[in-house]
Amino acid sequence: MLKFTDVTYTYPFADRQAVDQISLQADAGQAILCTGSSGCGKSTLIRLANGLVPHFFQGSLTGKVVVAGTDNTDRPIHAIGHDLGTLFQDPEQQFFALNVTDELAFAHEWRNTPPNLIRQRIMAAADRFGLQDLLESSIHELSEGQKQKVALASIMSLAPHILILDEPSANLDPEATRELALLLGELKRSGITLLIVDHRLYWLRDLIDQVLVMEDGRIAERLTFQQLDDDTLRARYGLRNTTVHDHRNQLSCVTSHAGAISISGLTFAYQGKAPLFTDFSVALPKGMVIGIIGDNGVGKTTFARLITGLLPMKSGTICIDGKPVTPKELMHRSSIVLQNTDHQLHMHTVRKELEAVTQRHVDRADAAAVDAIMQEFNIYHLAERHPQSLSGGEKQRLVIACAVIRQPDILILDEPTSGLDGANMAVIAATITRFARQGACVLIISHDLELLERVCTCRMELCSTGLKTENTKE
Amino acid sequence: MTESKQNAPYWNVRELVVIGIFAAVIKVSSILVALVGGGMNPLTLVMKNLLFTTLLVVLLYKLRKFGTLTLFLGVSALVSAMLLGGSLVLIPASILAGLIAEVLIKLLGGYRSPAAIMIGVAIYDALSKLMSLGVSWFMLREQPKMVIMGAVIVAVGYCGSLIGLFTGRYFVKELRHAGIIHQ
Amino acid sequence: MQVSFTSNGPETALHHLDVRTKMLISAVASIVVILLKSVPALALLSLASCCYLMLTRRWRVMVISWLVILLLWITAVGFMNLMHLIMPKMGATGMANMLIPFLRSLVLVNTLLAMALSTRIQGILTTLRSLHLPYWLYIPAAVMVRFLPSLVEDMRQIAEAVRIKGYPLNPAALLFSPWQTIRLLFVPMLFRALRTSDDLGIAAELKGVGYGSTISRFREQRFSRFDYGILAVSCTFFVLSLVINAYSKVTTFMGM
Numbered sequence: 060m061l062k063f064t065d066v067t068y069t070y071p072f073a074d075r076q077a078v079d080q081i082s083l084q085a086d087a088g089q090a091i092l093c094t095g096s097s098g099c100g101k102s103t104l105i106r107l108a109n110g111l112v113p114h115f116f117q118g119s120l121t122g123k124v125v126v127a128g129t130d131n132t133d134r135p136i137h138a139i140g141h142d143l144g145t146l147f148q149d150p151e152q153q154f155f156a157l158n159v160t161d162e163l164a165f166a167h168e169w170r171n172t173p174p175n176l177i178r179q180r181i182m183a184a185a186d187r188f189g190l191q192d193l194l195e196s197s198i199h200e201l202s203e204g205q206k207q208k209v210a211l212a213s214i215m216s217l218a219p220h221i222l223i224l225d226e227p228s229a230n231l232d233p234e235a236t237r238e239l240a241l242l243l244g245e246l247k248r249s250g251i252t253l254l255i256v257d258h259r260l261y262w263l264r265d266l267i268d269q270v271l272v273m274e275d276g277r278i279a280e281r282l283t284f285q286q287l288d289d290d291t292l293r294a295r296y297g298l299r300n301t302t303v304h305d306h307r308n309q310l311s312c313v314t315s316h317a318g319a320i321s322i323s324g325l326t327f328a329y330q331g332k333a334p335l336f337t338d339f340s341v342a343l344p345k346g347m348v349i350g351i352i353g354d355n356g357v358g359k360t361t362f363a364r365l366i367t368g369l370l371p372m373k374s375g376t377i378c379i380d381g382k383p384v385t386p387k388e389l390m391h392r393s394s395i396v397l398q399n400t401d402h403q404l405h406m407h408t409v410r411k412e413l414e415a416v417t418q419r420h421v422d423r424a425d426a427a428a429v430d431a432i433m434q435e436f437n438i439y440h441l442a443e444r445h446p447q448s449l450s451g452g453e454k455q456r457l458v459i460a461c462a463v464i465r466q467p468d469i470l471i472l473d474e475p476t477s478g479l480d481g482a483n484m485a486v487i488a489a490t491i492t493r494f495a496r497q498g499a500c501v502l503i504i505s506h507d508l509e510l511l512e513r514v515c516t517c518r519m520e521l522c523s524t525g526l527k528t529e530n531t532k533e
Numbered sequence: 534m535t536e537s538k539q540n541a542p543y544w545n546v547r548e549l550v551v552i553g554i555f556a557a558v559i560k561v562s563s564i565l566v567a568l569v570g571g572g573m574n575p576l577t578l579v580m581k582n583l584l585f586t587t588l589l590v591v592l593l594y595k596l597r598k599f600g601t602l603t604l605f606l607g608v609s610a611l612v613s614a615m616l617l618g619g620s621l622v623l624i625p626a627s628i629l630a631g632l633i634a635e636v637l638i639k640l641l642g643g644y645r646s647p648a649a650i651m652i653g654v655a656i657y658d659a660l661s662k663l664m665s666l667g668v669s670w671f672m673l674r675e676q677p678k679m680v681i682m683g684a685v686i687v688a689v690g691y692c693g694s695l696i697g698l699f700t701g702r703y704f705v706k707e708l709r710h711a712g713i714i715h716q
Numbered sequence: 717m718q719v720s721f722t723s724n725g726p727e728t729a730l731h732h733l734d735v736r737t738k739m740l741i742s743a744v745a746s747i748v749v750i751l752l753k754s755v756p757a758l759a760l761l762s763l764a765s766c767c768y769l770m771l772t773r774r775w776r777v778m779v780i781s782w783l784v785i786l787l788l789w790i791t792a793v794g795f796m797n798l799m800h801l802i803m804p805k806m807g808a809t810g811m812a813n814m815l816i817p818f819l820r821s822l823v824l825v826n827t828l829l830a831m832a833l834s835t836r837i838q839g840i841l842t843t844l845r846s847l848h849l850p851y852w853l854y855i856p857a858a859v860m861v862r863f864l865p866s867l868v869e870d871m872r873q874i875a876e877a878v879r880i881k882g883y884p885l886n887p888a889a890l891l892f893s894p895w896q897t898i899r900l901l902f903v904p905m906l907f908r909a910l911r912t913s914d915d916l917g918i919a920a921e922l923k924g925v926g927y928g929s930t931i932s933r934f935r936e937q938r939f940s941r942f943d944y945g946i947l948a949v950s951c952t953f954f955v956l957s958l959v960i961n962a963y964s965k966v967t968t969f970m971g972m
Contacts, residue, residue, distance in 0.1 A: 072712075111921070114921070115921055136924075140922050140924055151866070153919035155859075155862060155919075156841065157837060157838045161842075161935070164935075167932070168931050168933065168934055169923060169926075171930050174932055177932065177934050178934070199869075364876075367880070391882065395880055401904055401907055401908050401911065403877040404904060405903050405904060407707060419882045447713070447907045448711045448713075543852070545926065546920040546921060547913075547917035549851075550856070550859050550916045550917040550920055551913045551917065552856040553858070553859025554860075554913040555913070557861075557864050561864065562871075562905065564868075566890075569875075569897070571886075571887040576890055580894070580898070584898070584902065587902075591906065607853065612857050614739065615735060615840050616832070616861065621746055672750065675753065675816045676814060676817055678799065682792070707903075713910050
């Protein structure tokens with residue numbers, strides 16, 4: 060179904076090969092996992108398979124990529140698309156329509172499929188992927204898991220034989236990840252060939268037939284999933300764990316620790332909506348890493364915005380070490396790292412990005428502090444690079460460095476390790492732990508069970524009625 | 534590759550997507566400036582025009598192709614008319630101004646020449662503002678003195694456009710530094 | 717003024733009107749008002765357009781818009797009188813002459829606002845498809861419409877990130893630190909736009925967008941009886957105002 064023979068490729072303007080002598084084969088009903096640290100060539104592998112290389116990215120290609128019996132260089136991308144579908148990490152960025160039905164219909168329209176047949180295929184896809192209730196929903200109303208289902212339904216309604224998934228679990232919570240694993244299992248059993256590129260490994264145990272570990276553009280290891288359980292091997296290649304325990308509910312509740320940051324009587328509602336918080340009170344301890352957990356929509360991110368002063372409370376007070384703080388002081392003494400790193404980078408170079416922060420909060424650019432933080436986060440060698448030219452992991456380290464250099468009393472991180480490999484995740488985990496030990500209150504909102512397992516020392520669980528403690532009845 | 538270059542359409546889908554995204558960004562940027570700047574005042578007028586021209590320069594560097602400016606203007610005007618209440622009467626005027634500017638760019642050395650792009654965009658800005666003043670005259674012809682007010686507003690805006698030419702060049706250099714645009 | 721594509725108001729009769737109908741009304745109105753010179757004709761059309769706008773039931777936006785137009789009119793009257801005082805050679809300004817341009821503006825604002833407040837962005841995408849535009853016009857227009865809400869959300873997050881870093885976002889910041897403010901807001905937006913266009917371009921290629929000689933249309937839009945009814949009423953008012961204009965003289969309205 061999918062075959063690479065001695066494929067070597069170099070991007071335009073690049074001085075080294077992106078992939079070197081890659082050979083692999085995937086038959087019908089087989090699932091292959093491709094993993095490796097950032098920059099190893101996984102994304103290039105996807106682009107080679109779906110024809111983006113060489114048709115979109117051009118560059119220099121040797122070797123052969125054959126999809127469903129035809130060499131990719133012998134046909135254009137849209138023709139390859141009849142046999143192979145690609146599901147990207149952020150499905151919303153690839154939606155063309157504003158509602159689910161139109162998105163499912165979109166590719167069929169461009170293939171000039173008759174409208175009544177389009178309708179049949181939409182209904183079939185909706186049944187297969189459980190989208191019946193979402194057909195008239197706006198794409199902006201969907202959860203990440205729902206968006207991914209829509210994208211998957213849209214691709215599978217075109218009946219490809221091969222499905223490529225690029226970091227499919229990166230934005231999903233554990234429950235949605237489990238659902239995805241089941242869906243992919245069904246597709247595999249129906250004869251679809253799966254090529255999955257992902258850093259998170261644990262959810263793929265029962266699905267994968269072969270694992271390819273890439274390093275510096277080459278396939279360094281060909282393994283079974285069980286062989287990936289080897290800790291030494293995974294450490295060598297900077298991979299994540301193959302087994303992750305969900306110990307969120309085993310963490311002690313934040314109320315069992317002495318709180319230095321107290322939030323009292325917090326009340327808040329978005330305009331025209333039911334209140335998210337009503338007379339909510341909690342005391343947050345310093346020196347700990349608190350995992351904020353709860354169902355989707357319960358108010359985790361809103362809570363983070365409220366306690367950093369980004370959103371005004373309808374009522375309530377916040378005290379740090381017993382002294383009330385105004386929203387303006389709160390913004391100065393806290394820092395929040397949002398999920399989208401691109402939105403948080405403004406300057407011309409990495410160094411300037413950090414200097415701007417120190418200038419703003421310390422009234423001077425502290426060159427020594429900037430150098431030290433760059434060393435700590437392993438971005439010193441990137442000092443003169445443009446922040447927007449960095450890889451995902453490098454950007455994430457930079458935005459966290461910008462938050463940490465301010466030495467805030469409260470540090471909140473929203474999905475800091477989404478899409479990151481094991482090595483990057485370890486660096487960030489170590490930094491978070493170190494910063495908490497220095498006396499800050501660190502709060503994490505994350506679906507990354509591995510990160511939560513590594514760093515969290517207690518939890519703050521939100522539910523529809525407020526804070527869930529050991530005494531809260533279901 | 535199997536596609537014959539002779540049969541390839543003039544616009545490929547990537548280019549059309551870039552034009553659409555830039556049209557959306559420019560529209561959203563002008564809304565943002567109005568929100569941050571506190572509504573309609575000389576400052577926001579300068580800033581709106583500055584951002585518009587800056588993004589236009591970046592677009593023409595990204596898509597160095599005859600017709601980019603005109604297509605962008607047509608798309609932007611069409612969607613603005615449908616969605617945001619823009620004037621339908623200005624659509625032909627805007628497109629005409631764009632066409633004239635593109636012909637000028639071609640005559641001055643084409644899209645490979647930074648100077649040609651900047652002059653072309655400057656001419657487009659001037660022409661489009663003159664044309665909008667012309668349309669205003671039709672609306673205000675019983676009281677032509679009021680067009681003076683319009684002319685002042687347009688002149689203030691054009692100052693922003695002229696600054697935008699240079700900020701556009703500046704950001705193109707930054708995009709090159711970031712590896713997004715290549716020489 | 718609320719941005720039209722976040723049209724979150726209650727569903728009204730105008731929401732059921734085809735976007736093409738509303739566009740047609742706006743287009744014809746913008747041409748007719750230019751032809752009209754008579755105060756009674758423009759007054760009739762203004763009244764009709766006010767009733768048309770009232771169908772949206774967005775009273776607050778309506779009142780604010782009309783007050784803004786009134787304020788502009790008063791400012792213009794004051795400005796003209798001041799110019800007459802300073803330069804008597806410019807001559808006095810008749811009230812009717814002052815009224816005509818503003819009645820024109822009122823009609824335009826009403827028709828455009830009615831469209832903006834009663835059109836959901838999804839409706840625009842469907843309308844674009846139904847216009848049977850060539851692909852080189854349809855694709856960028858559809859992309860623009862599709863990504864406007866996403867970019868607004870991106871802009872909100874960018875502004876939030878700027879506030880997190882401690883920078884103010886207000887008119888004073890724009891006045892005293894314009895370059896910094898532009899950099900803070902604009903650079904992330906620009907890079908985001910470029911990344912989005914790359915991602916979407918890739919998705920379009922993979923979905924085969926732009927390669928078919930014909931495309932089918934899953935949703936077909938048709939004019940309803942309500943559309944024909946509103947068009948008929950609009951035409952009546954347009955024709956009536958043109959007739960009144962033809963038989964009216966320009967008169968001094970308040971005897972100034």
